Amino acid sequence: MKDQFTIPARLKTWSLALIAVGVLTLLLGVIFLHPFNGGDTQDYGTTRFWAVLIQNSTFFFLISVAAFFFIVAHTLAMGGWQTALRRVPEAVSGYMYIGGIVLFVVFLLYLYVAKDHYIYTWKTPGNDKELLRKHGFQNPTFFIVSSIIFMGVWMLTRTLYRKNSIAEDNGAFGDRSYFKKSITICAVFAVFYAVGISSAPSWLWLMSIDAKWSSTMYGWYTFASTWVSALSFIALFVIYLKNQGKLEYVNEEHLHDLGKYMFAFSIFWTYLWFAQYMLTWYANIPDETTYFGIRLWGSFRPIFLLNLIINFVCPILILMTRDNKRSWTVVTFMAVLIIFGHWLDFYQMVMPGPLKDHAQLGWFEFGILAGFVGLVIFATAKQLEKAPLTPKNSPFLKESIIHHT
Amino acid sequence: MAIKKFVVGNFDDENVLFPAVKRVRSAGYKIHDVYTPYPVHGLDGALGLRQTSLHTAGFIYGITGTTTALTGISWIFDVDWLMNIGGKPHIPLPAMIPITFELTVLFAAVGMVFTFCWLNKIAPGVKKHVFNPRSTDDIFTMVIECTEHTNVEQAKAFLASVGAQEINEQVAEDGWWWGTYDKEQVLYKEELA
Numbered sequence: 001m002k003d004q005f006t007i008p009a010r011l012k013t014w015s016l017a018l019i020a021v022g023v024l025t026l027l028l029g030v031i032f033l034h035p036f037n038g039g040d041t042q043d044y045g046t047t048r049f050w051a052v053l054i055q056n057s058t059f060f061f062l063i064s065v066a067a068f069f070f071i072v073a074h075t076l077a078m079g080g081w082q083t084a085l086r087r088v089p090e091a092v093s094g095y096m097y098i099g100g101i102v103l104f105v106v107f108l109l110y111l112y113v114a115k116d117h118y119i120y121t122w123k124t125p126g127n128d129k130e131l132l133r134k135h136g137f138q139n140p141t142f143f144i145v146s147s148i149i150f151m152g153v154w155m156l157t158r159t160l161y162r163k164n165s166i167a168e169d170n171g172a173f174g175d176r177s178y179f180k181k182s183i184t185i186c187a188v189f190a191v192f193y194a195v196g197i198s199s200a201p202s203w204l205w206l207m208s209i210d211a212k213w214s215s216t217m218y219g220w221y222t223f224a225s226t227w228v229s230a231l232s233f234i235a236l237f238v239i240y241l242k243n244q245g246k247l248e249y250v251n252e253e254h255l256h257d258l259g260k261y262m263f264a265f266s267i268f269w270t271y272l273w274f275a276q277y278m279l280t281w282y283a284n285i286p287d288e289t290t291y292f293g294i295r296l297w298g299s300f301r302p303i304f305l306l307n308l309i310i311n312f313v314c315p316i317l318i319l320m321t322r323d324n325k326r327s328w329t330v331v332t333f334m335a336v337l338i339i340f341g342h343w344l345d346f347y348q349m350v351m352p353g354p355l356k357d358h359a360q361l362g363w364f365e366f367g368i369l370a371g372f373v374g375l376v377i378f379a380t381a382k383q384l385e386k387a388p389l390t391p392k393n394s395p396f397l398k399e400s401i402i403h404h405t
Numbered sequence: 406m407a408i409k410k411f412v413v414g415n416f417d418d419e420n421v422l423f424p425a426v427k428r429v430r431s432a433g434y435k436i437h438d439v440y441t442p443y444p445v446h447g448l449d450g451a452l453g454l455r456q457t458s459l460h461t462a463g464f465i466y467g468i469t470g471t472t473t474a475l476t477g478i479s480w481i482f483d484v485d486w487l488m489n490i491g492g493k494p495h496i497p498l499p500a501m502i503p504i505t506f507e508l509t510v511l512f513a514a515v516g517m518v519f520t521f522c523w524l525n526k527i528a529p530g531v532k533k534h535v536f537n538p539r540s541t542d543d544i545f546t547m548v549i550e551c552t553e554h555t556n557v558e559q560a561k562a563f564l565a566s567v568g569a570q571e572i573n574e575q576v577a578e579d580g581w582w583w584g585t586y587d588k589e590q591v592l593y594k595e596e597l598a
Contacts, residue, residue: 278499284491320464322456404446 002248003388005241007381015378022371029364038115046116047354051209052365053106054119055350056372058205059229059343061099062197062222064376066230068093068158069193072186080396081257081403084249087389088237090165092230093158094383095376100151102375107147107205111140119354121211130212138208146204150196157189166386168393179395197223206346210353213291217276222349224269228311229342231261232335237380239332246389249401252326256405259325262338266315269342273308294352299359303348310341343369409550410576411437412560413536414569416545419445425567426451429549432563437550440540459524463517470512474505534577 029035029052033045070089074082082089110119117123122138125131131138161182168178196202198219207218215221235258241247280288295304314337324330351359391397416422422439426448429436436452482488483495493500522528540546547569549560561572 274499274502278502281499282491322460 002246003390003392005244005246005381005384005389007385008244011377011381015374015381018370018374019378020374021367022369022374025364025367025371028367033364035116036114042118043116044355044358044360046114047118048351048358048360048364050106050110050114050116051119051350051354052368054110054205054209055346056343056368057099057103057106058350059226059346060095060372060376061103062201062226063230063233064093064095064099065154065193065197066223066226067234068096068154068161068189069227070230070234071161072189072193075182075186076190078396080399081254083391083394083396083400084403085234085238085247085254085400086165086391086394087384087387088241088247089230089234090162090387091380091383092233092237092376094162095379096155096158098375098379100155104147104151107144111143119209119350122208134211138204138211143204143208146200150192150201153192154189154196157185157192161185161189165391169388169391171393173393174395175393176395178393197226206349209350210291213288215276215280215288215291217272221269221272221276224265224272225342225345228262228265228269229339231258231265232338233376233380234258235262235331235335236339237384239328239335241384241389242328249390249397253403253405254400255328255331256322256326257403259319259331259334260405262331262334263315263319263325266311266319266338270308270312270316273312294356295348298352298357300348300352303344303359303361307341307344307348310337311345314341408576408578410557410574411536412549412551412555412557412564413573413575414547414549414564414567415537415539415571416547416568417543417570418568419545421568422545422547423448423451425547425564425569428567429547429563434555434560434563435550435552437548439548440536440546442541442543442545445545457524459517459520462520463513466516467509467513469516470509471505473512474508475501478504534575536575536577 029049033049034043035046035049037043037046067089070082071086071093073079074086110116111123120138120143122131122135123140125135136142164178164182164185168175168182171178202219202222203214206222207214235255238247238250238255238258242250277292280292294300315334318330319325319334347361347365394400414425416425419441422441422445426436426439430453439448439452441448478501479496482490487495489495490497490500527533536548537544537546547564549555549564551557551560557574561574564572
C-alpha cells in the first residue's frame with residue numbers, strides 16, 4: 001500500500017527514545033534544579049527549569065499551528081501545488097493537541113504553583129509602577145483566558161478541517177462541497193491566527209517575559225520564526241516519507257517550492273529581526289535598548305550572533321541556487337539547521353530576560369529539546385497513520401501532480 | 406550577422422508540439438527556436454536547452470551592489486569627510502544596511518535586465534524577424550535552421566508528418582540586426598499580403 005503509512009519500527013524506537021531522554025532530563029531537572037524553590041534571592045536553576053520548558057513548549061506548539069496555517073493559506077489562496085503532500089502539514093498540526101496540553105500545564109504550573117517569578121515578573125507586580133500600569137493586560141487571569149480562547153479556536157478549526165478532509169476522501173469524486181466547507185473553516189482560523197499570533201499569545205507568552213519592554217514587530221517576528229520552522233518540518237517529513245517509498249506524486253518540483261519557501265521566509269525573518277533591531281539601535285532610548293543590551297553585550301552574545309548566522313547567512317547562501325533547492329540532501333540538511341536555528345532564536349527570546357547574565361546551554365536545554373522533538377515526531381507519525389497519504393478527491397490533486405516550477 | 410534559411414512549421418496544439426519537438430530533434434534537424442503564445446512548461450527541457458546563467462549574473466551584480474554601498478558609505482563618512490551623526494560609532498553598520506540592501510537590489514535588477522536583453526538579443530531599435538505574427542496569439546511556431554546539408558523539401562515533408570499545420574520557408578537574419586530589412590528577403594508579412 002503506497003498510500004497508507006504505518007510507523008516503521010525504527011521510527012517508533014527512535015522517537016520513543018527521544019521522548020525517554022526528555023522525560024529523564026525533566027526528572028533530573030526536578031531533582032537538581034529545584035523548580036519549586038522560592039525566596040527573596042533568585043535561584044537561577046529554578047528560573048532556568050521553567051524558562052526552558054516555556055521556550056520549548058511554545059516553540060513546538062506554535063510550529064504545529066504554523067503547519068496548519070500552511071494548509072489554510074493555500075486553501076484560501078487556491079494554491080493547488082501542495083495538495084499531493086497536504087497530509088503532511090495536516091499531520092504536523094496534529095501535534096497541536098498534545099503540545100497544547102503540555103504548554104497549558106506548564107503555564108498553569110508556573111503561574112499558580114511555582115514560587116519563581118523572574119520569568120513573568122508581572123505575576124507579582126508589587127509596587128513597580130511600570131508593571132502596575134500594564135497590569136490590566138499582563139495578569140494571570142487574562143493570560144489564561146486569552147490562551148484558552150486562541151488555543152481552543154486553533155484546535156477546533158484544525159479538528160474540523162481534518163474531519164472534513166478525511167470525509168472528502170470517502171465522499172464522491174468531484175463533490176466540491178467539502179472544499180467549500182474547508183474554505184469557511186480556514187477563513188475562521190485565519191482571522192484567529194492573524195490576531196492571535198500577532199497579539200495576545202505571542203505578546204503574553206513571550207514578549208511579557210521582558211515585561212517592561214515592548215515591540216510592535218514582536219508578533220510578526222514570532223510568526224516568521226515558527227512559520228519557517230514549520231516549513232522545515234514539513235519538508236523533513238515529506239523527504240522522510242519519500243525515502244520510505246510513499247507520496248508517489250511528490251517530486252523535485254514540490255521540493256523546489258518548499259525550498260523556495262524556506263529560503264524566502266528565512267529572509268523575511270531577517271527583515272523583521274533587522275527592523276526590530278535597527279529602530280531600537282537608532283532611537284537609542286534606554287527603555288528599549290535594555291532588551292538588546294542584555295543579548296548583545298552579556299553572556300548571550302555568542303548565541304545572539306550565531307542565531308543570525310544560522311538563520312540568515314546559511315539559508316541565503318546555501319538555498320540560493322536552484323540545484324540546491326531541488327536536492328533532497330541539501331534541503332534535509334537545511335531543514336534541520338533552520339529548525340535548530342529557530343530553536344536558538346526562541347532560546348534567546350526567552351532566556352536573557354529571566355537569567356540576566358547567566359546564559360546556560362547545557363544538558364537540560366538539549367535534553368528537553370530531544371524530548372519535544374521525539375514528541376513531535378511521534379505525534380506526527382501517529383497522525384500520518386490515520387489517513388491515506390494522498391487526498392484523492394481533492395479538486396486540486398491533478399494540478400498538484402502536474403505541478404512544474 | 407549571417408543571413409540564413411529557415412523552415413517554419415506552425416502547430417495549433419501544445420500536445421502535438423511536444424512529440425514533434427522530440428522527433429524533429431532525434432531526426433537530426435537543428436531547431437533554431439520555438440515561439441509560443443505563453444510559457445510552455447517543460448519545453449526548454451524538451452528542446453535540450455541548457456539552464457540559463459542569468460541568476461549567476463544576478464548574484465554577481467548583487468554582491469557588486471553590496472560592496473559598492475558598504476565601501477561607498479564608509480569612505481564618504483569615515484575617510485573622505487569624517488562625520489559623526491547622532492553620536493553613533495564610526496562605520497555604523499545597522500544604519501548602512503537599508504542603503505546596502507537597496508543598492509544590492511538595484512544593481513541586481515538593472516544588471517539582470519540588461520543581461521536578459523543581451524542574451525535574448527533585444528534592445529530598443531533592434532529589428533527582429535517575426536516568423537509568424539500569430540505566435541503571440543494562438544499558434545506554436547517551430548523554426549528549423551537549414552545548414553548546407555539540409556534538404557528543404559524533405560524537412561518540409563517531415564514537419565508535415567509530425568503534425569505541423571502550415572509550413573513555409575523563410576530567409577532571415579538571426580541575432581543582432583540593426584537597420585532596415587534586406588531587399589532580397591521575402592518576409593512572412595509580405596507573403597501574406
